[in-house]
Amino acid sequence: MNRTPTPPKLPVTIISGFLGAGKTTLVNQLLQQRAPGSVGVVVNEFGEVGIDGQLIIAEEQALVEINNGCVCCTVRADLVASVKALLARPQTGTAPMQRLIVETSGLADPAPVLQTFLADPDLREAVDLESVVTVVDALHLRRQLDDDIAREQVAFADVILINKLDLITEDELIAIERTIRSLNPTAAIITATRSQIRADALLGMRRFSPPRCSRSSPICSTRALTTTNMTRRFNRAR
Numbered sequence: 001m002n003r004t005p006t007p008p009k010l011p012v013t014i015i016s017g018f019l020g021a022g023k024t025t026l027v028n029q030l031l032q033q034r035a036p037g038s039v040g041v042v043v044n045e046f047g048e049v050g051i052d053g054q055l056i057i058a059e060e061q062a063l064v065e066i067n068n069g070c071v072c073c074t075v076r077a078d079l080v081a082s083v084k085a086l087l088a089r090p091q092t093g094t095a096p097m098q099r100l101i102v103e104t105s106g107l108a109d110p111a112p113v114l115q116t117f118l119a120d121p122d123l124r125e126a127v128d129l130e131s132v133v134t135v136v137d138a139l140h141l142r143r144q145l146d147d148d149i150a151r152e153q154v155a156f157a158d159v160i161l162i163n164k165l166d167l168i169t170e171d172e173l174i175a176i177e178r179t180i181r182s183l184n185p186t187a188a189i190i191t192a193t194r195s196q197i198r199a200d201a202l203l204g205m206r207r208f209s210p211p212r213c214s215r216s217s218p219i220c221s222t223r224a225l226t227t228t229n230m231t232r233r234f235n236r237a238r
């Protein structure tokens with residue numbers, strides 16, 4: 001039985017979030033709910049060694065780690081090459097690869113990561129950016145938002161997972177949601193404790209949407225769109 005056609009584009013979920021927010025735990029939760037090998041993972045844990053000591057539990061042939069720099073600053077080309085390498089690998093898992101998860105380092109600004117994805121013509125053909133999920137630490141978010149990167153991670157998200165819900169009160173949750181909304185009025189907000197969430201609640205919903213543009217605009221290319229989107233969201237974040 002080999003009749004299922006390979007989908008034309010592999011959906012990609014980008015998982016962002018500040019140091020210690022629970023990104024790796026979330027990725028592992030999602031992997032556990034999918035057939036082994038069916039989710040390819042690219043992880044950039046630069047700067048996070050020793051923070052939570054967590055490891056991604058993925059099939060070896062479906063995992064690429066980028067540890068020699070941050071994907072938003074110094075190793076953007078590595079991100080593109082890693083995704084391409086992953087797509088080209090022979091698949092030995094029990095299921096064909098059906099999607100990709102990219103876990104960025106907690107220090108990564110999501111904007112250049114997105115731009116890297118959208119600016120590469122081969123990747124644009126091969127993958128479809130489904131959503132940017134930002135995991136936030138319910139207990140520490142408000143203090144972490146003093147950091148520009150943390151603010152941008154919230155501002156860029158299509159989905160915000162408020163994690164460690166068990167550590168805060170209901171009133172604190174309301175205050176956190178208000179803070180998040182001031183930075184990002186449109187993202188879907190979901191909550192979890194220990195990153196526990198049904199994979200169906202995160203994966204398979206296309207939420208990433210480049211802004212509309214006028215067809216007559218001479219600069220209306222994906223690159224220009226991306227930049228516009230970023231500028232818009234940066235402005236919103238400030």
Ligand SMILES: [Zn+2]
Pocket residue numbers: 070071072073074107108109
């Ligand atoms: Zn960076």
